[in-house]
Structures are given as structure tokens and as C-alpha cells.
Amino acid sequence: MRKLAAGNWKMNGLAADLAEIEAIAAGAPEGCEVLICPPATLLARAAAFGLAVGGQDCHAKGAGAHTGDLSAAMLADAGAEYVIVGHSERRADHGETSEEVAAKALAAQGAGLTAIVCVGETEAERDAGRTLDVVGAQIAASVAGLDPARLVVAYEPVWAIGTGRTPTLEEIAEVHGFLRARVDVPLLYGGSVKPGNAAEIFAVPDVNGALVGGASLKSADFLAIAKALAAA
């Protein structure tokens, strides 16, 4: 399975921060794909460094009266090869359902992009023993009708995002094995991946890479994670 180190800059990054992306492009190791998803305002300038870049969301429609939204074709036109859809922050902040996520991913693929579909349980759902039910329902509805050749799935426990907390390696293995039985595409783990825990996470079966938030903002940290993946 191909390996992908993906950085999600979320709502961070001004022109002055392009130097970090330039450094990531210059230092990206052989042996895995390296991707940065900057804010859309930086997409075209980031793409110019020769690194793979992606959007963080797209609209399900190709064009029209949707103020503030971006179509997948616009992202592709700006140089994107990927787009994240269904990130838990989008699902929570914008009420996105798995059906909407599937429609966005379909639009992404239609524009020639690879969709990175995110799934993951909340802390309350994990505590209630419902992790596999929740992730199973999300994956079934979010990837319906998609082309596996242009699909990546990211497992991101909501409670591990930006918190410094991570599941145990056994818990990651359980969910990734569960997902592997359902989709034969690269599976990323996301949620507080850092240089210090990357190697052990990449050694977990069915983990083919990471979706990295905070630690992707600094080139040294993100390159350390990418190098751990390349060596895994």
C-alpha cells in the first residue's frame, strides 16, 4: 500500500509561512508521498514549490450561487491534487453529514482530485463502547460510490485531535483492521501525531500514513514524521 504523510494546516498560515512549505518540499524524503493542505489562499503559491498540495474541503457542486465556498475544480485549478473531506471540525462546525461528505468526495474525484475522507468517534462514543459502530456507519455512508483509486481514508478519533492524547497502539490497530476489511485504500491515522510517537504508530498494521495537524506547521517536525513513515 502506498504511504502518505499529509499535513493539515487548518485555518493557519500567511504568506510568511510559505517558507515552511518550501522547506518541507526541499526536505521531503523518498519512500513516501508528502502532502500539505494549506489554507486555500496559499494553495497556488504552495504548489509552486513542487510539493503535492491539497484543499481542506470542497463544495459538492461544480459551480453556482454558494458564497464563500470552493469547488473541487477550483482547487484543482489552483494546483491541488488532494482534498480533505469530512474532517471532524467540518462535521462539527458545519453540521456535515456522511452523505454530504460522500457527495463532496464524489465531486473531488470528478475534478481529478484524490479525496481524503475522515472518520472518527468522539470521546463519549468511545467511552460508550460505540467506536466501531460509529466509524462503521461513517465509512459505509461516506465512501459510497467512490473510486478506490482516488481515495484515502483517515481515522481521526475526535478526542485525540489537538489534545496531545492518542489511542493505544492496540486501539489504533483495531480500528484500522476494521477499516481495512471495508476499504482497500491507504489508511491514515490522525490525532496528535508528533515526531516522538510517529514511528510506533507507523509500525501498527494497516497504518499507511498520517494526517497531521499541529505538527505539520513546523517543517522540522513534519519532516521528522515523514521520515519516520518513509523508514517504516
Ligand code: PGA
Ligand atoms: P492534530 O490534528 O495533529 O493537531 O491533532 C490532526 C487533524 O485534525 O487532522
